[in-house]
Amino acid sequence: VPEFLITLTTDFGLESPYVAAMKGALLSVNHSVRLIDLSHQIPAQDIRFAAFFLAASVPYYPAGTLHVVVVDPGVGTDRAILYVEVAGQRLLTPDNGCLTRIFETMGPPTTLIRVQEPHFWREVVSDTFNGRDIFAPVAGHLSLGVKPSKLGPIVKEWVTLEIPKPVTTSRGVQGEVLFVDHFGNLITNIPASSAQRRPNALTVGNRLLHRFAWVRTYGEAKIGQLALLVSSVGNLEVAVVQGDAAKRLGAGVGTPVDVGFAD
Amino acid sequence: VPEFLITLTTDFGLESPYVAAMKGALLSVNHSVRLIDLSHQIPAQDIRFAAFFLAASVPYYPAGTLHVVVVDPGVGTDRAILYVEVAGQRLLTPDNGCLTRIFETMGPPTTLIRVQEPHFWREVVSDTFNGRDIFAPVAGHLSLGVKPSKLGPIVKEWVTLEIPKPVTTSRGVQGEVLFVDHFGNLITNIPASSAQRRPNALTVGNRLLHRFAWVRTYGEAKIGQLALLVSSVGNLEVAVVQGDAAKRLGAGVGTPVDVGFAD
Amino acid sequence: VPEFLITLTTDFGLESPYVAAMKGALLSVNHSVRLIDLSHQIPAQDIRFAAFFLAASVPYYPAGTLHVVVVDPGVGTDRAILYVEVAGQRLLTPDNGCLTRIFETMGPPTTLIRVQEPHFWREVVSDTFNGRDIFAPVAGHLSLGVKPSKLGPIVKEWVTLEIPKPVTTSRGVQGEVLFVDHFGNLITNIPASSAQRRPNALTVGNRLLHRFAWVRTYGEAKIGQLALLVSSVGNLEVAVVQGDAAKRLGAGVGTPVDVGFAD
Numbered sequence: 001v002p003e004f005l006i007t008l009t010t011d012f013g014l015e016s017p018y019v020a021a022m023k024g025a026l027l028s029v030n031h032s033v034r035l036i037d038l039s040h041q042i043p044a045q046d047i048r049f050a051a052f053f054l055a056a057s058v059p060y061y062p063a064g065t066l067h068v069v070v071v072d073p074g075v076g077t078d079r080a081i082l083y084v085e086v087a088g089q090r091l092l093t094p095d096n097g098c099l100t101r102i103f104e105t106m107g108p109p110t111t112l113i114r115v116q117e118p119h120f121w122r123e124v125v126s127d128t129f130n131g132r133d134i135f136a137p138v139a140g141h142l143s144l145g146v147k148p149s150k151l152g153p154i155v156k157e158w159v160t161l162e163i164p165k166p167v168t169t170s171r172g173v174q175g176e177v178l179f180v181d182h183f184g185n186l187i188t189n190i191p192a193s194s195a196q197r198r199p200n201a202l203t204v205g206n207r208l209l210h211r212f213a214w215v216r217t218y219g220e221a222k223i224g225q226l227a228l229l230v231s232s233v234g235n236l237e238v239a240v241v242q243g244d245a246a247k248r249l250g251a252g253v254g255t256p257v258d259v260g261f262a263d
Numbered sequence: 264v265p266e267f268l269i270t271l272t273t274d275f276g277l278e279s280p281y282v283a284a285m286k287g288a289l290l291s292v293n294h295s296v297r298l299i300d301l302s303h304q305i306p307a308q309d310i311r312f313a314a315f316f317l318a319a320s321v322p323y324y325p326a327g328t329l330h331v332v333v334v335d336p337g338v339g340t341d342r343a344i345l346y347v348e349v350a351g352q353r354l355l356t357p358d359n360g361c362l363t364r365i366f367e368t369m370g371p372p373t374t375l376i377r378v379q380e381p382h383f384w385r386e387v388v389s390d391t392f393n394g395r396d397i398f399a400p401v402a403g404h405l406s407l408g409v410k411p412s413k414l415g416p417i418v419k420e421w422v423t424l425e426i427p428k429p430v431t432t433s434r435g436v437q438g439e440v441l442f443v444d445h446f447g448n449l450i451t452n453i454p455a456s457s458a459q460r461r462p463n464a465l466t467v468g469n470r471l472l473h474r475f476a477w478v479r480t481y482g483e484a485k486i487g488q489l490a491l492l493v494s495s496v497g498n499l500e501v502a503v504v505q506g507d508a509a510k511r512l513g514a515g516v517g518t519p520v521d522v523g524f525a526d
Numbered sequence: 527v528p529e530f531l532i533t534l535t536t537d538f539g540l541e542s543p544y545v546a547a548m549k550g551a552l553l554s555v556n557h558s559v560r561l562i563d564l565s566h567q568i569p570a571q572d573i574r575f576a577a578f579f580l581a582a583s584v585p586y587y588p589a590g591t592l593h594v595v596v597v598d599p600g601v602g603t604d605r606a607i608l609y610v611e612v613a614g615q616r617l618l619t620p621d622n623g624c625l626t627r628i629f630e631t632m633g634p635p636t637t638l639i640r641v642q643e644p645h646f647w648r649e650v651v652s653d654t655f656n657g658r659d660i661f662a663p664v665a666g667h668l669s670l671g672v673k674p675s676k677l678g679p680i681v682k683e684w685v686t687l688e689i690p691k692p693v694t695t696s697r698g699v700q701g702e703v704l705f706v707d708h709f710g711n712l713i714t715n716i717p718a719s720s721a722q723r724r725p726n727a728l729t730v731g732n733r734l735l736h737r738f739a740w741v742r743t744y745g746e747a748k749i750g751q752l753a754l755l756v757s758s759v760g761n762l763e764v765a766v767v768q769g770d771a772a773k774r775l776g777a778g779v780g781t782p783v784d785v786g787f788a789d
Contacts, residue, residue: 003558007546013304013445017319018495020270020301024323027299031325032266035299036553036561038546041539044446045505056543060550060658062557073505076480127480129495132323182539183570217602217653232544232655242571242599276567276708280582281758283533283564287586290562294588295529298562307709308768336768339743390743392758395586 004033004143007061009053010070010131011042022070022131025122029140038067045073047098049253051161052179054091055101056233063088068139071098076127081134082158083148085111090142092135097161109158116152164254166190172201172260177253178235184244187237188257192230199228201260204238204249218242228259267296267406270324272316273333273394274305284395285333288385292403301330308336310361312516314424315442317354318364319496326351331402334361339390344397345421346411348374353405355398360424372421379415429453435464435523440516441498447507450500451520455493462491464523467501467512481505491522529560530669533587535579536596536657537568547658548596551648555666564593571599573624575779577687578705580617581627582759589614594665597624602653607660608684609674611637616668618661623687635684642678690780692716698727698786703779704761710770713763714783718756725754727786730764730775744768754785 006026012018019040026033038057042050050071058067072079072094080095087106092115093099103109115134118125120141125133138151166175166189175190186204202209213221214228221227221241226248231237236259238245246252269289275281282303289296301320305313313334321330335342335357343358350369355378356362366372378397381388383404388396401414429438429452438453449467465472476484477491484490484504489511494500499522501508509515532552538544545566552559564583568576576597584593598605598620606621613632618641619625629635641660644651646667651659664677692701692715701716712730728735739747740754747753747767752774757763762785764771772778 005553005557009546011445014302015304015306016442016444016446017302017316018444020272020316020320021323021495023270023299023301024320024325024328027268027328028323028325031268034297034560036549037300037563038549039540039543041541043541053543053546057546057550060547060554062550062554065550065553074482077482079482126493126495128492128500132495179542181542181544182537183542219600219603219605229654230652232547232652232658237654274708277565278567278569279705279707280565280579281707283535283579283583284586284758286533286562286564287583287588287591290531290591291586291588294531297560300563337745340745342745389756389758391755391763395758 004030005036005062005065006033006139006143007036007038007065007067008040009038009042009050009067010040011044011046012040012070012131014040018129018131022136025132025136026140029137030143033140033143042071045071047071047073047096048161048163049179050098051101051163054098055105058089058091058102059087059106061089064090066090066092066139066142068135069093069098070131070135072096072130075130080155081115081130083113083115083151084109092139095159097159099158100161100163111148112155112158113148114152114155117150120146120151164189166194172258174256174258176257177251177255180246180252184246185231185237185239186245186251186255186257187231187233188235190236190257190259192234192236194259195236195261197261199259200262201258202228202238203258204251205255207249267293268299268325268328269296269402269406270299270301270328270330271303272301272305272313272330273303274307274309275303275333275394277303281392281394285399288395288399289403292400293406296403296406305334308334310334310336310359311424311426312442313361314364314426317361318368321352321354321365322350322369324352327353329353329355329402329405331398332356332361333394333398335359335393338393343418344378344393346374346376346378346414347372355402358422360422362421363424363426374411375418375421376411377415377418380413383409383414427452429457435521437519437521439520440514440518443509443515447509448494448500448502449508449514449518449520450494450496451498453499453520453522455497455499457522458499458524460524462522463525464521465491465501466521467514468518470512529558530556531560531562531588531591532665532669533562533564533591533593534566535564535568535576535593536566537570537572538566538596538657540566544655544657548662551658551662552666555663556669559666559669568597571597573597573599573622574687574689575705576624577627577689580624581631584615584617584628585613585632587615590616592616592618592665592668594661595619595624596657596661598622598656601656606681607641607656609639609641609677610635618665621685623685625684626687626689637674638681638684639674640678640681643676646672646677690715692720698725698784700782700784702783703777703781706772706778710772711757711763711765712771712777712781712783713757713759714761716762716783716785718760718762720785721762721787723787725785726788727784728754728764729784730777731781733775
């Protein structure tokens with residue numbers, strides 16, 4: 001029997017016992033499953049961030065991996081829990097839009113099931129902690145070979161987030177910061193394919209930045225220099241080499257970013 | 264041979280090499296053991312927090328799991344290290360009270376051994392890092408099938424923490440904040456069973472809160488609303504929906520919480 | 527087939543999808559490898575810290591473990607990527623000096639290969655994320671038994687960091703803070719072997735500290751007391767018992783530390 005991989009993504013942090021309890025509840029169903037922590041530092045209740053995070057990581061996993069995602073401000077309400085198959089990956093998530101970018105980039109789900117059969121849950125279900133009481137045991141049972149069709153009915157609809165799209169202008173493209181990474185790099189929603197010509201103008205928030213380096217990688221610019229480059233997720237990125245662009249520019253998620261191109 | 268599960272709980276943080284060294288020392292004894300990180304973010308030297316954390320996570324693990332806990336301000340002194348069996352779980356911890364709540368909720372230990380046989384330790388033991396030099400190798404040897412009775416003598420006494428108990432008053436119940444979670448929710452020491460009637464008065468610290476929602480789950484109140492509910496650990500919890508109750512109310516561990524009930 | 531252990535050390539943090547993507551890229555090459563997180567909280571681009579961290583953790587691992595280290599400010603430039611064997615450990619790291627202390631303490635590398643054969647990389651390699659596109663798949667292939675000699679040519683030179691050495695003075699020894707741990711303890715670069723006589727004078731930065739306890743372990747001094755002791759990494763350490771020495775003394779990495787000894 002090959003080992004079964006389950007990844008965990010939550011906004012629980014690690015100062016609380018929630019991740020620990022969830023892992024226990026999962027291992028109690030299947031002692032042999034292999035758990036991979038993706039992150040427990042998704043910003044609290046930030047579904048849009050989760051959507052970005054998942055699209056930037058899930059596609060790299062081997063086919064058949066089960067990704068358990070608990071960023072779930074609607075816990076205990078009538079929001080659905082979904083079991084999803086898409087492009088060989090399997091996910092268990094609240095139906096709150098956190099898969100929006102996955103579906104955009106990997107295609108629509110090939111299987112979509114509403115998880116509602118309590119037989120696979122813990123006997124007592126807390127209204128504030130479905131991660132431990134529903135997601136974990138359901139993931140455990142799936143890893144033991146339970147057929148997804150046993151979990152509940154097939155559904156055809158799902159919640160989609162509105163994610164801001166970049167706009168083409170006469171001079172270039174207008175987008176915004178999608179995500180600030182751990183280094184303070186600003187990852188925008190502007191696809192690299194927009195930059196067919198050399199960028200020669202950059203505005204972040206209300207700062208028109210005259211001097212920046214258009215580079216292939218950080219090391220091509222000097223330490224402390226402002227740089228524009230293609231991020232590893234395929235979008236344009238504003239960085240300060242070995243510095244923190246978010247701090248330097250006072251920018252964050254949602255800050256408008258304008259890029260102009262040479263003729 | 265089934266795989267052996269060992270969980271790790273420390274206050275070492277992940278910016279230091281201590282967790283990494285400890286995992287290595289353990290894997291060097293048994294290469295095949297499976298390590299599960301519970302948390303390395305227990306607040307520094309906070310035994311009371313560890314006691315809460317363990318009681319909220321350990322019971323969910325499969326029987327036979329070995330939980331290694333190193334929150335150990337007394338490292339290198341004559342405080343004992345204990346091997347404990349309780350309700351099917353196994354633990355290796357300093358004898359400093361961090362099991363107080365486990366014993367309260369899971370019952371007294373069925374086996375209690377003072378770990379003092381250096382044969383199973385690293386050859387050189389640092390006086391400041393028993394996690395690497397004693398806990399890790401002992402856990403490794405246990406996972407290889409070493410009988411706990413080889414580790415040292417059976418003992419009958421252990422250190423117990425004083426944990427504040429809620430007090431019933433004429434109008435309701437008086438407790439305090441036991442724990443602030445990653446979301447800023449205030450988990451109190453007041454058991455849910457206290458709330459047989461509808462709570463109609465709430466005081467946190469010296470703030471008398473006239474308006475709060477008594478709900479089953481976060482989603483039943485509005486975003487930003489103050490809510491009182493039953494937490495996933497079974498106690499009353501004060502929350503701000505999609506907000507941070509600890510910040511809003513200026514509350515932390517030990518802040519008094521009073522709940523009054525309708526007649 | 528014994529399971530193959532791979533450890534991961536990065537400065538990516540866990541708020542970003544980079545660690546998650548890297549694990550996926552690795553598991554996609556070898557689904558059965560066992561991943562051990564050492565830390566993803568190495569301070570951003572801090573090669574000197576990484577050098578300290580690795581020397582304090584890598585030696586504790588079982589022989590044959592592969593350590594993947596991505597603290598890589600030079601990503602995408604012509605800095606080399608090295609496959610290294612040293613004292614039974616195997617490492618995959620940028621050639622930027624992060625192995626300096628490993629080589630100091632464990633000896634020079636017995637094998638050193640420049641990783642440059644793209645056959646073992648992801649097909650498309652991002653100039654800003656070699657962790658996902660080169661390090662992860664190469665580690666995966668090594669775990670499947672690919673011979674290191676297939677990865678590229680043997681090399682004989684590597685980058686070395688200048689690491690400050692302590693200086694012996696007439697009254698004692700002059701060093702500096704090498705590392706501040708999670709507890710605020712100041713680990714210096716002064717080896718314990720310097721303290722053949724009893725320390726009787728301590729200066730941290732420009733503070734001459736008249737009163738400190740020279741102890742074997744934290745528990746020998748009182749809570750809140752300043753203590754000098756031998757750290758678990760073998761150097762002198764300045765601590766405040768159950769407190770934060772870095773905060774109390776306003777000290778950080780590089781702060782000078784002077785220790786004088788009794789005659």
